[in-house]
Amino acid sequence: GAVVSQHPSRVICKSGTSVKIECRSLDFQATTMFWYRQFPKKSLMLMATSNEGSKATYEQGVEKDKFLINHASLTLSTLTVTSAHPEDSSFYICSAPMMTSGGNEQFFGPGTRLTVL
Amino acid sequence: GESVGLHLPTLSVQEGDNSIINCAYSNSASDYFIWYKQESGKGPQFIIDIRSNMDKRQGQRVTVLLNKTVKHLSLQIAATQPGDSAVYFCAETLDSGYSTLTFGKGTMLLVSP
Numbered sequence: 001g002a003v004v005s006q007h008p009s010r011v012i013c014k015s016g017t018s019v020k021i022e023c024r025s026l027d028f029q030a031t032t033m034f035w036y037r038q039f040p041k042k043s044l045m046l047m048a049t050s051n052e053g054s055k056a057t058y059e060q061g062v063e064k065d066k067f068l069i070n071h072a073s074l075t076l077s078t079l080t081v082t083s084a085h086p087e088d089s090s091f092y093i094c095s096a097p098m099m100t101s102g103g104n105e106q107f108f109g110p111g112t113r114l115t116v117l
Numbered sequence: 118g119e120s121v122g123l124h125l126p127t128l129s130v131q132e133g134d135n136s137i138i139n140c141a142y143s144n145s146a147s148d149y150f151i152w153y154k155q156e157s158g159k160g161p162q163f164i165i166d167i168r169s170n171m172d173k174r175q176g177q178r179v180t181v182l183l184n185k186t187v188k189h190l191s192l193q194i195a196a197t198q199p200g201d202s203a204v205y206f207c208a209e210t211l212d213s214g215y216s217t218l219t220f221g222k223g224t225m226l227l228v229s230p
Contacts, residue, residue, distance in 0.1 A: 025189035041125045043220045093160050
């Protein structure tokens with residue numbers, strides 16, 4: 001199947017700093033990508049839809065100035081957590097849809113573990 | 118057996134047993150459903166999907182059942198193996214295109230040898 005990568009896989013940062021997470025579709029182009037966050041033993045919560053060439057669409061309650069999304073190309077979306085605080089510590093996962101024989105399927109990245117000290 | 122509490126619901130089975138994981142979805146308008154497997158520290162992995170015009174779909178060792186009347190999905194895993202131990206999520210969406218997915222709460226499956 002298609003491959004989606006994320007970088008870094010884990011990051012530890014100090015409170016107040018900004019962290020950038022990259023999501024890449026390795027063997028296909030994605031005009032749309034999705035960003036999720038997941039707390040321990042909880043489900044995935046959609047944060048925003050990243051659109052190549054236009055602004056991201058944020059879910060209710062997600063601060064767009066806090067979580068900056070840039071869909072720089074058809075294979076790369078970045079999520080920047082600005083002025084990170086300990087409550088931003090979470091597992092961040094991206095996904096990208098691709099047409100397969102079964103229809104449109106979403107492929108997930110391996111996730112990025114963010115720990116804010 | 119199955120336990121529900123403050124943590125993820127957990128289903129504990131013996132290797133070789135058949136497992137049934139249940140999910141209640143929220144939107145009666147959803148017409149495409151997917152089961153994902155998530156191992157610790159990894160992203161979700163596609164297992165099987167079903168469209169709303171079907172009530173059953175079979176894959177290799179897995180079967181998904183859909184009951185639209187009560188908005189219920191189930192995932193059946195035959196001859197469960199230790200490698201099946203993971204958290205399983207159902208997800209729903211309005212169509213099989215680029216619509217957003219809504220994930221269920223998840224169930225942890227523990228398979229003991």
